[in-house]
Amino acid sequence: MSEALKTELVNFSELTGEAGSARRAELARHVATLFALTSDRCSDEQVDIYDSVLIRLVDMVEQEVRQYVAEQMAGLRRGPEETIRKLAEDSIEVAEPLLKRSTVLRDADLIRIASNTGNAHRFAIAHRDVISEEVSDVLVRRGDLRVKRKVASNTGANLSDASMMTLVGDAAADATLQMSLSDRGDLAEKHIKALVAVASEEVRKKLYAKGRRSEAARLDEAQEIAEQRMSNQYWLGRYDFETARSRVLLLAKRGMVSEATLRRFASEDRFPEAVAAFAWLVRCGVEEVSHWMVRAEPEPFLIIAKASGLSAITVGALLSIGPWRHRLSPEVRTESMKTFERMTVADAKRKMAHWSNVVLN
Structure with missing residues (x-):
């Protein structure tokens, strides 16, 4: 559909000039509200x-109206991607709800915004x-102390060794950062x-106290917390698989x-579509496949992929998107690829035969 046809529902020529200001604001609010109410039922073309x-x-509208549009878009699982990216780089008053909550924004978007904007973003x-x-x-x-404090206190923030050591170094001069870490x-x-x-001294005593607990107790507690925070459903609930399935079926x-x-x-980090496409290629249900591709242990996925004749390049790409981008460490990914490459198609098919009536969660 051409750009002209896409926008013919709105006569933009009637919205120009000072006289059209109120009409522009009203229309932007109405369109944003309507989309927020109907987004789950919209086709890709309608989006x-x-x-x-x-x-x-x-x-064409003032900041107050852009704030309203951004707020309407922030909690949606799918949305007008170009508009959301544009508003996410707007003033912080506009961008804030999207930066905090929008799952439409991908890592590449967040990295670009964090690199090119200010500490408020x-x-x-x-x-x-x-x-x-x-x-x-x-x-x-790139963040200031306030940003670092927030990252350190956010249990959902995955920290590399380099970032952790940077924060520890900065904590030498900041008691709040010490406590968060x-x-x-x-x-x-x-x-x-x-x-x-x-x-x-206060933090040091706290850390020493942690160290005096038995290692087994610490591991049990960490495992329980991890299971609560990182259950399959926690991750899968963030994605719209039904729309992705419909989109892939049309392509099929x-x-x-x-x-x-x-x-x-996979290269575009479109996890729901990757799940749906993988499900179609291996002739399995999307729900079943989604659970394979969220597990902290990816062995079932590796077996199905090998039995279906997928290449190591494809498997490696899939191990680095969606929940696995956060749940799998580099070491687990490396070991998984070694397992996949050692496995033969015959081995994989034999293992699948043992699963005949077993549902893998």
Whole structure:
């Protein structure tokens, strides 16, 4: 559909000039509200139409109206992507709800915004429920003390070794940062030792107290917390698989779903579409596949992929998107790829035969 046809529902020529100001504001609010109410039922084409209309309207309205549009878009699982990206780079008053809550924004968007905007935007990103290592690295590297404090206190922020050590170093001069770090459950022994070396007496006692608990008790507690925070449903609930399934089925009817399609979805970090395409290629249900591709132990996925003849390049790409981007460590990914490459198709098919009536969760 051409751009002209996409936007013909709105006569933009009637909205120009001072006289059209109120009408522009009213229309932007109405379109945003309507989309928020109907987004789950919109086709891809309809979403594109909303996107083409909204992205023009937000350029024509005042900040207060853009704030309203951003707030309407922030909690949606799917939305007008170009409009959301544009508003996420607007003033912080507009961008804040999107940066904090929008799952439409991908890591690449967040990294770009965190790199190119100011600390107010970085502070908003630091509030997200889940933050990948790559995004956290930018926040820690470029953020001010307030941003670093928020990242350190956010249990959903995944921290690389480099970011953790940076925060520990900065904590030497900041008691609040010391306290936030001491409460994290993902401190490695070397991080604890480094933090003890710079911490105030109060924090040092707290860390030593942790160390005196039996190792088994600490592991049991960490495992329980991890299971509560990282259950399959916690991750899967963030994605719209039904829309992705419909989209992939349309492509399949046109003969356009292949391993190359699957790799493209992976390269674009389109996890729901990757799940749906994988399900179609291996002839399994989307719900079943979604549970394979969220597990902290990816072996069932590796077996199905090998039995279905997928390449190592495709499998490696899939191990780095969606929930697995956060749940699998680099070491687990490396070991998984070794397992996949050692496994033969015959081995995989034999293992599948043992699953005949077993549902893998």
